[in-house]
Amino acid sequence: MQLIAFVAAAITLLLTGTMAGFFFAYSSSVMLGLDAAGPGHAIPAMQAINLTVRNPVFFVAFFGTPAAALVSAVVFLAARRPMAAALFLFAGLVYFLGALLPTALVNVPMNEALATATVPADPRAALKLWSDFSVPWTWWNTLRTAFSTLSLLVVGLAIFVSGRHQPAHKFRGR
Numbered sequence: 001m002q003l004i005a006f007v008a009a010a011i012t013l014l015l016t017g018t019m020a021g022f023f024f025a026y027s028s029s030v031m032l033g034l035d036a037a038g039p040g041h042a043i044p045a046m047q048a049i050n051l052t053v054r055n056p057v058f059f060v061a062f063f064g065t066p067a068a069a070l071v072s073a074v075v076f077l078a079a080r081r082p083m084a085a086a087l088f089l090f091a092g093l094v095y096f097l098g099a100l101l102p103t104a105l106v107n108v109p110m111n112e113a114l115a116t117a118t119v120p121a122d123p124r125a126a127l128k129l130w131s132d133f134s135v136p137w138t139w140w141n142t143l144r145t146a147f148s149t150l151s152l153l154v155v156g157l158a159i160f161v162s163g164r165h166q167p168a169h170k171f172r173g174r
Contacts, residue, residue, distance in 0.1 A: 001079050008075045009159050012068040012088060016155045018061045019099065020148035027142045031134060039130035043119050046133070050111040066092040066100060069155070076162060087158035091151045098147020106140045 030049075034042035069092025077085035114133050120126045 001075075005072075005075050005079050005081075005162065008068065008072040009088075009155075009162065012065075012072045012091070013152075013155050013159065015061050015065040015068050016091065016095065016148065016152045019065050019095070020145065020152045022058075022061070023099065023141055023145040023148050027138055027145050031138045031141070035130075035134055039123075039126035040119050042130050042134070043114065043117060043126070046111075047115055047117075050115060062100070062103075065151075066096045068092075069095065069151075072155075072158070076158070079162075081162050084158045084162035087154055087161060091154035091158060094147055094154060095151040098150070099144040102140055102144055102147075107137060107144070110137050110140075 034045055037045065069088050073085045073089040073092065075085075076082075076088060110133060117129060120129060
């Protein structure tokens with residue numbers, strides 16, 4: 001059971017960290033770089049990114065994060081480590097509510113709307129189109145970053161708590 005718990009916790013940690021880093025990279029560099037490139041380059045670049053991000057590697061990490069947290073919660077509950085199990089469950093819920101749902105309800109619809117846009121010839125119209133997309137998209141992405149990072153911290157706490165649990169052994173002396 002210890003090996004299964006270790007593997008489940010490690011996968012949860014890896015996936016949660018991957019997604020926190022993924023969202024962080026967008027808010028701290030990708031969107032800033034696209035903003036600096038100007039709307040004529042940013043709009044088609046973001047359209048291309050949105051097409052290519054839909055791939056099996058991303059899907060495993062994105063959807064696997066809450067699933068791994070749930071599996072870890074079940075494994076640690078079976079291992080009689082209820083506090084760690086509760087923390088893994090909480091981490092999955094934080095990620096689901098703060099990263100997965102906003103992605104599905106806000107960022108993806110914004111991406112789909114941008115996918116049909118063409119870069120306006122008028123520089124002011126192009127800037128408005130990009131700003132109307134970039135500012136709220138980045139805000140929501142930063143929210144996803146915060147929740148993913150919180151989820152990662154909770155996974156770390158769950159692992160810490162699980163390591164502090166020592167089964168009671170009765171010492172049988174002579």
